[in-house]
Amino acid sequence: MVLHLTTKRRAKTPLSIVRALSAEEEEALRRVKQGIDLPGENPVYSATVTSAWAERLWILCDCRDGSPGERPIITLARKKDTGLVHLSNIPRTEVPHVEGCLFAPGEGARRRMPDIVFGDVLRPVAERAEEEGPGLGPQRRIAGPGTGSRSPSLAGHLRRLMQAASLHRLSVSEGFASPGDWLAGIGRAAGIFRTPEDVAVSDLLFTDPQAWASGHVARVLDRLRAERPEKGTPFAWLCWIARDIDGCEVNRAHPALGHVRVLADVASPAIGRNRVAGPWLFLGEVGRSPETGRWECLEACAQPIASARCPVPVDSHNERRALGALRSLIRSLENDAGLGKALGGTVGVDLEKPLFDIETVGGPCRPDFILTVMRPDGPDGGPAGGRHLLGDAARYVIEVMGFDDPEYESGKAKTHRRMRNLGRLFTMDAGQFDSRRNGAQQQADRIARYIRNDLMLRWSRT
Numbered sequence: 001m002v003l004h005l006t007t008k009r010r011a012k013t014p015l016s017i018v019r020a021l022s023a024e025e026e027e028a029l030r031r032v033k034q035g036i037d038l039p040g041e042n043p044v045y046s047a048t049v050t051s052a053w054a055e056r057l058w059i060l061c062d063c064r065d066g067s068p069g070e071r072p073i074i075t076l077a078r079k080k081d082t083g084l085v086h087l088s089n090i091p092r093t094e095v096p097h098v099e100g101c102l103f104a105p106g107e108g109a110r111r112r113m114p115d116i117v118f119g120d121v122l123r124p125v126a127e128r129a130e131e132e133g134p135g136l137g138p139q140r141r142i143a144g145p146g147t148g149s150r151s152p153s154l155a156g157h158l159r160r161l162m163q164a165a166s167l168h169r170l171s172v173s174e175g176f177a178s179p180g181d182w183l184a185g186i187g188r189a190a191g192i193f194r195t196p197e198d199v200a201v202s203d204l205l206f207t208d209p210q211a212w213a214s215g216h217v218a219r220v221l222d223r224l225r226a227e228r229p230e231k232g233t234p235f236a237w238l239c240w241i242a243r244d245i246d247g248c249e250v251n252r253a254h255p256a257l258g259h260v261r262v263l264a265d266v267a268s269p270a271i272g273r274n275r276v277a278g279p280w281l282f283l284g285e286v287g288r289s290p291e292t293g294r295w296e297c298l299e300a301c302a303q304p305i306a307s308a309r310c311p312v313p314v315d316s317h318n319e320r321r322a323l324g325a326l327r328s329l330i331r332s333l334e335n336d337a338g339l340g341k342a343l344g345g346t347v348g349v350d351l352e353k354p355l356f357d358i359e360t361v362g363g364p365c366r367p368d369f370i371l372t373v374m375r376p377d378g379p380d381g382g383p384a385g386g387r388h389l390l391g392d393a394a395r396y397v398i399e400v401m402g403f404d405d406p407e408y409e410s411g412k413a414k415t416h417r418r419m420r421n422l423g424r425l426f427t428m429d430a431g432q433f434d435s436r437r438n439g440a441q442q443q444a445d446r447i448a449r450y451i452r453n454d455l456m457l458r459w460s461r462t
């Protein structure tokens with residue numbers, strides 16, 4: 001079905017079709033009606049509707065079959081103040097659009113309306129108490145924020161450390177000069193956690209591979225054991241970048257980065273049977289081996305990260321690629337002069353990779369990415385002291401789809417309903433990431449345009 005241009009109906013003369021709209025014209029109309037493009041900024045839309053308006057034509061909708069008289073009519077109205085032509089409808093028409101048709105009265109506006117504006121976006125969203133499966137080897141409880149779960153796992157510890165160092169926030173993660181910088185950040189963040197022996201985890205977390213290779217870690221543990229024999233055998237943690245993982249070997253092919261042989265296979269996210277590709281952030285737990293009596297890496301896990309320079313955690317290589325496109329989406333929104341002018345200042349955008357489930361009204365969910373846009377501080381005061389108030393931030397959820405696994409997809413669909421409680425949901429189709437017309441960047445650009453228009457509708461001062 002296609003849209004048609006038609007002459008207006010008069011008392012005696014019926015509708016007469018002038019021509020069908022081209023696919024390009026029709027796409028432009030749909031994009032504007034959906035709010036993806038603004039009416040004044042889509043040249044195809046402007047050319048189509050302006051000439052139709054000048055020629056006193058209407059458009060026949062394609063949501064119903066039949067002769068021109070049996071199809072709903074889209075009228076054109078020109079706003080005097082802006083000169084822009086808008087798509088409209090005949091009030092109380094005898095042929096209504098089918099339910100849900102994009103061109104039905106109010107439908108475009110309904111789809112464009114912001115779902116929810118969140119006041120709490122600058123506070124962390126409530127995280128859910130974690131339920132983790134038991135890991136391998138000894139489970140060391142550590143105390144600190146978010147550690148009250150029933151069954152702590154090493155992978156959970158690693159995620160908590162990354163979160164404490166804010167590596168899951170792109171604005172933090174892309175600001176480091178070198179991996180040594182953000183590893184030091186993890187070391188500092190570990191200071192908020194304590195071991196069962198009441199030692200700060202930062203004192204027992206080693207981010208320099210040399211500390212392990214040189215025997216320094218073993219000496220620290222020997223000394224701690226001698227000093228506090230009543231506390232039992234201490235543990236320590238190793239944490240650095242892994243470039244290769246093979247069974248229980250970490251960085252065997254990259255010894256300069258810190259080769260570690262673990263007593264058990266390294267746990268890391270997998271899709272199907274395939275380990276998600278690196279680089280990873282590796283966390284190993286060092287304890288006394290019951291067999292050899294030596295300090296060994298008993299257990300280890302690895303979290304894929306975007307890159308060594310940008311250690312945002314990712315769950316798949318598709319997410320890694322999506323993140324690259326989303327980084328430029330953020331730049332384009334922040335550097336959009338027209339948007340800045342309309343909103344009275346530059347918006348701030350941050351991307352967050354949730355590391356734990358988020359509790360929503362409908363139940364827990366863990367979106368792939370959350371984008372938060374901060375309203376600019378206006379010249380007329382704006383949020384005092386940088387403290388943003390209710391409605392001063394907009395949140396969007398981005399999901400990366402692309403595992404050809406129906407069960408996985410249906411599981412996602414269920415949690416998507418919950419994610420909509422957090423903000424407007426966009427999906428990226430990883431299956432198309434390499435396509436010429438719908439690649440990762442093109443998908444991100446479309447999301448950027450949508451967000452831009454959404455922000456204009458929410459916050460524009462004009």
Ligand SMILES: [Zn+2]
Pocket residue numbers: 061062063064072097098101102103104
């Ligand atoms: Zn229709």
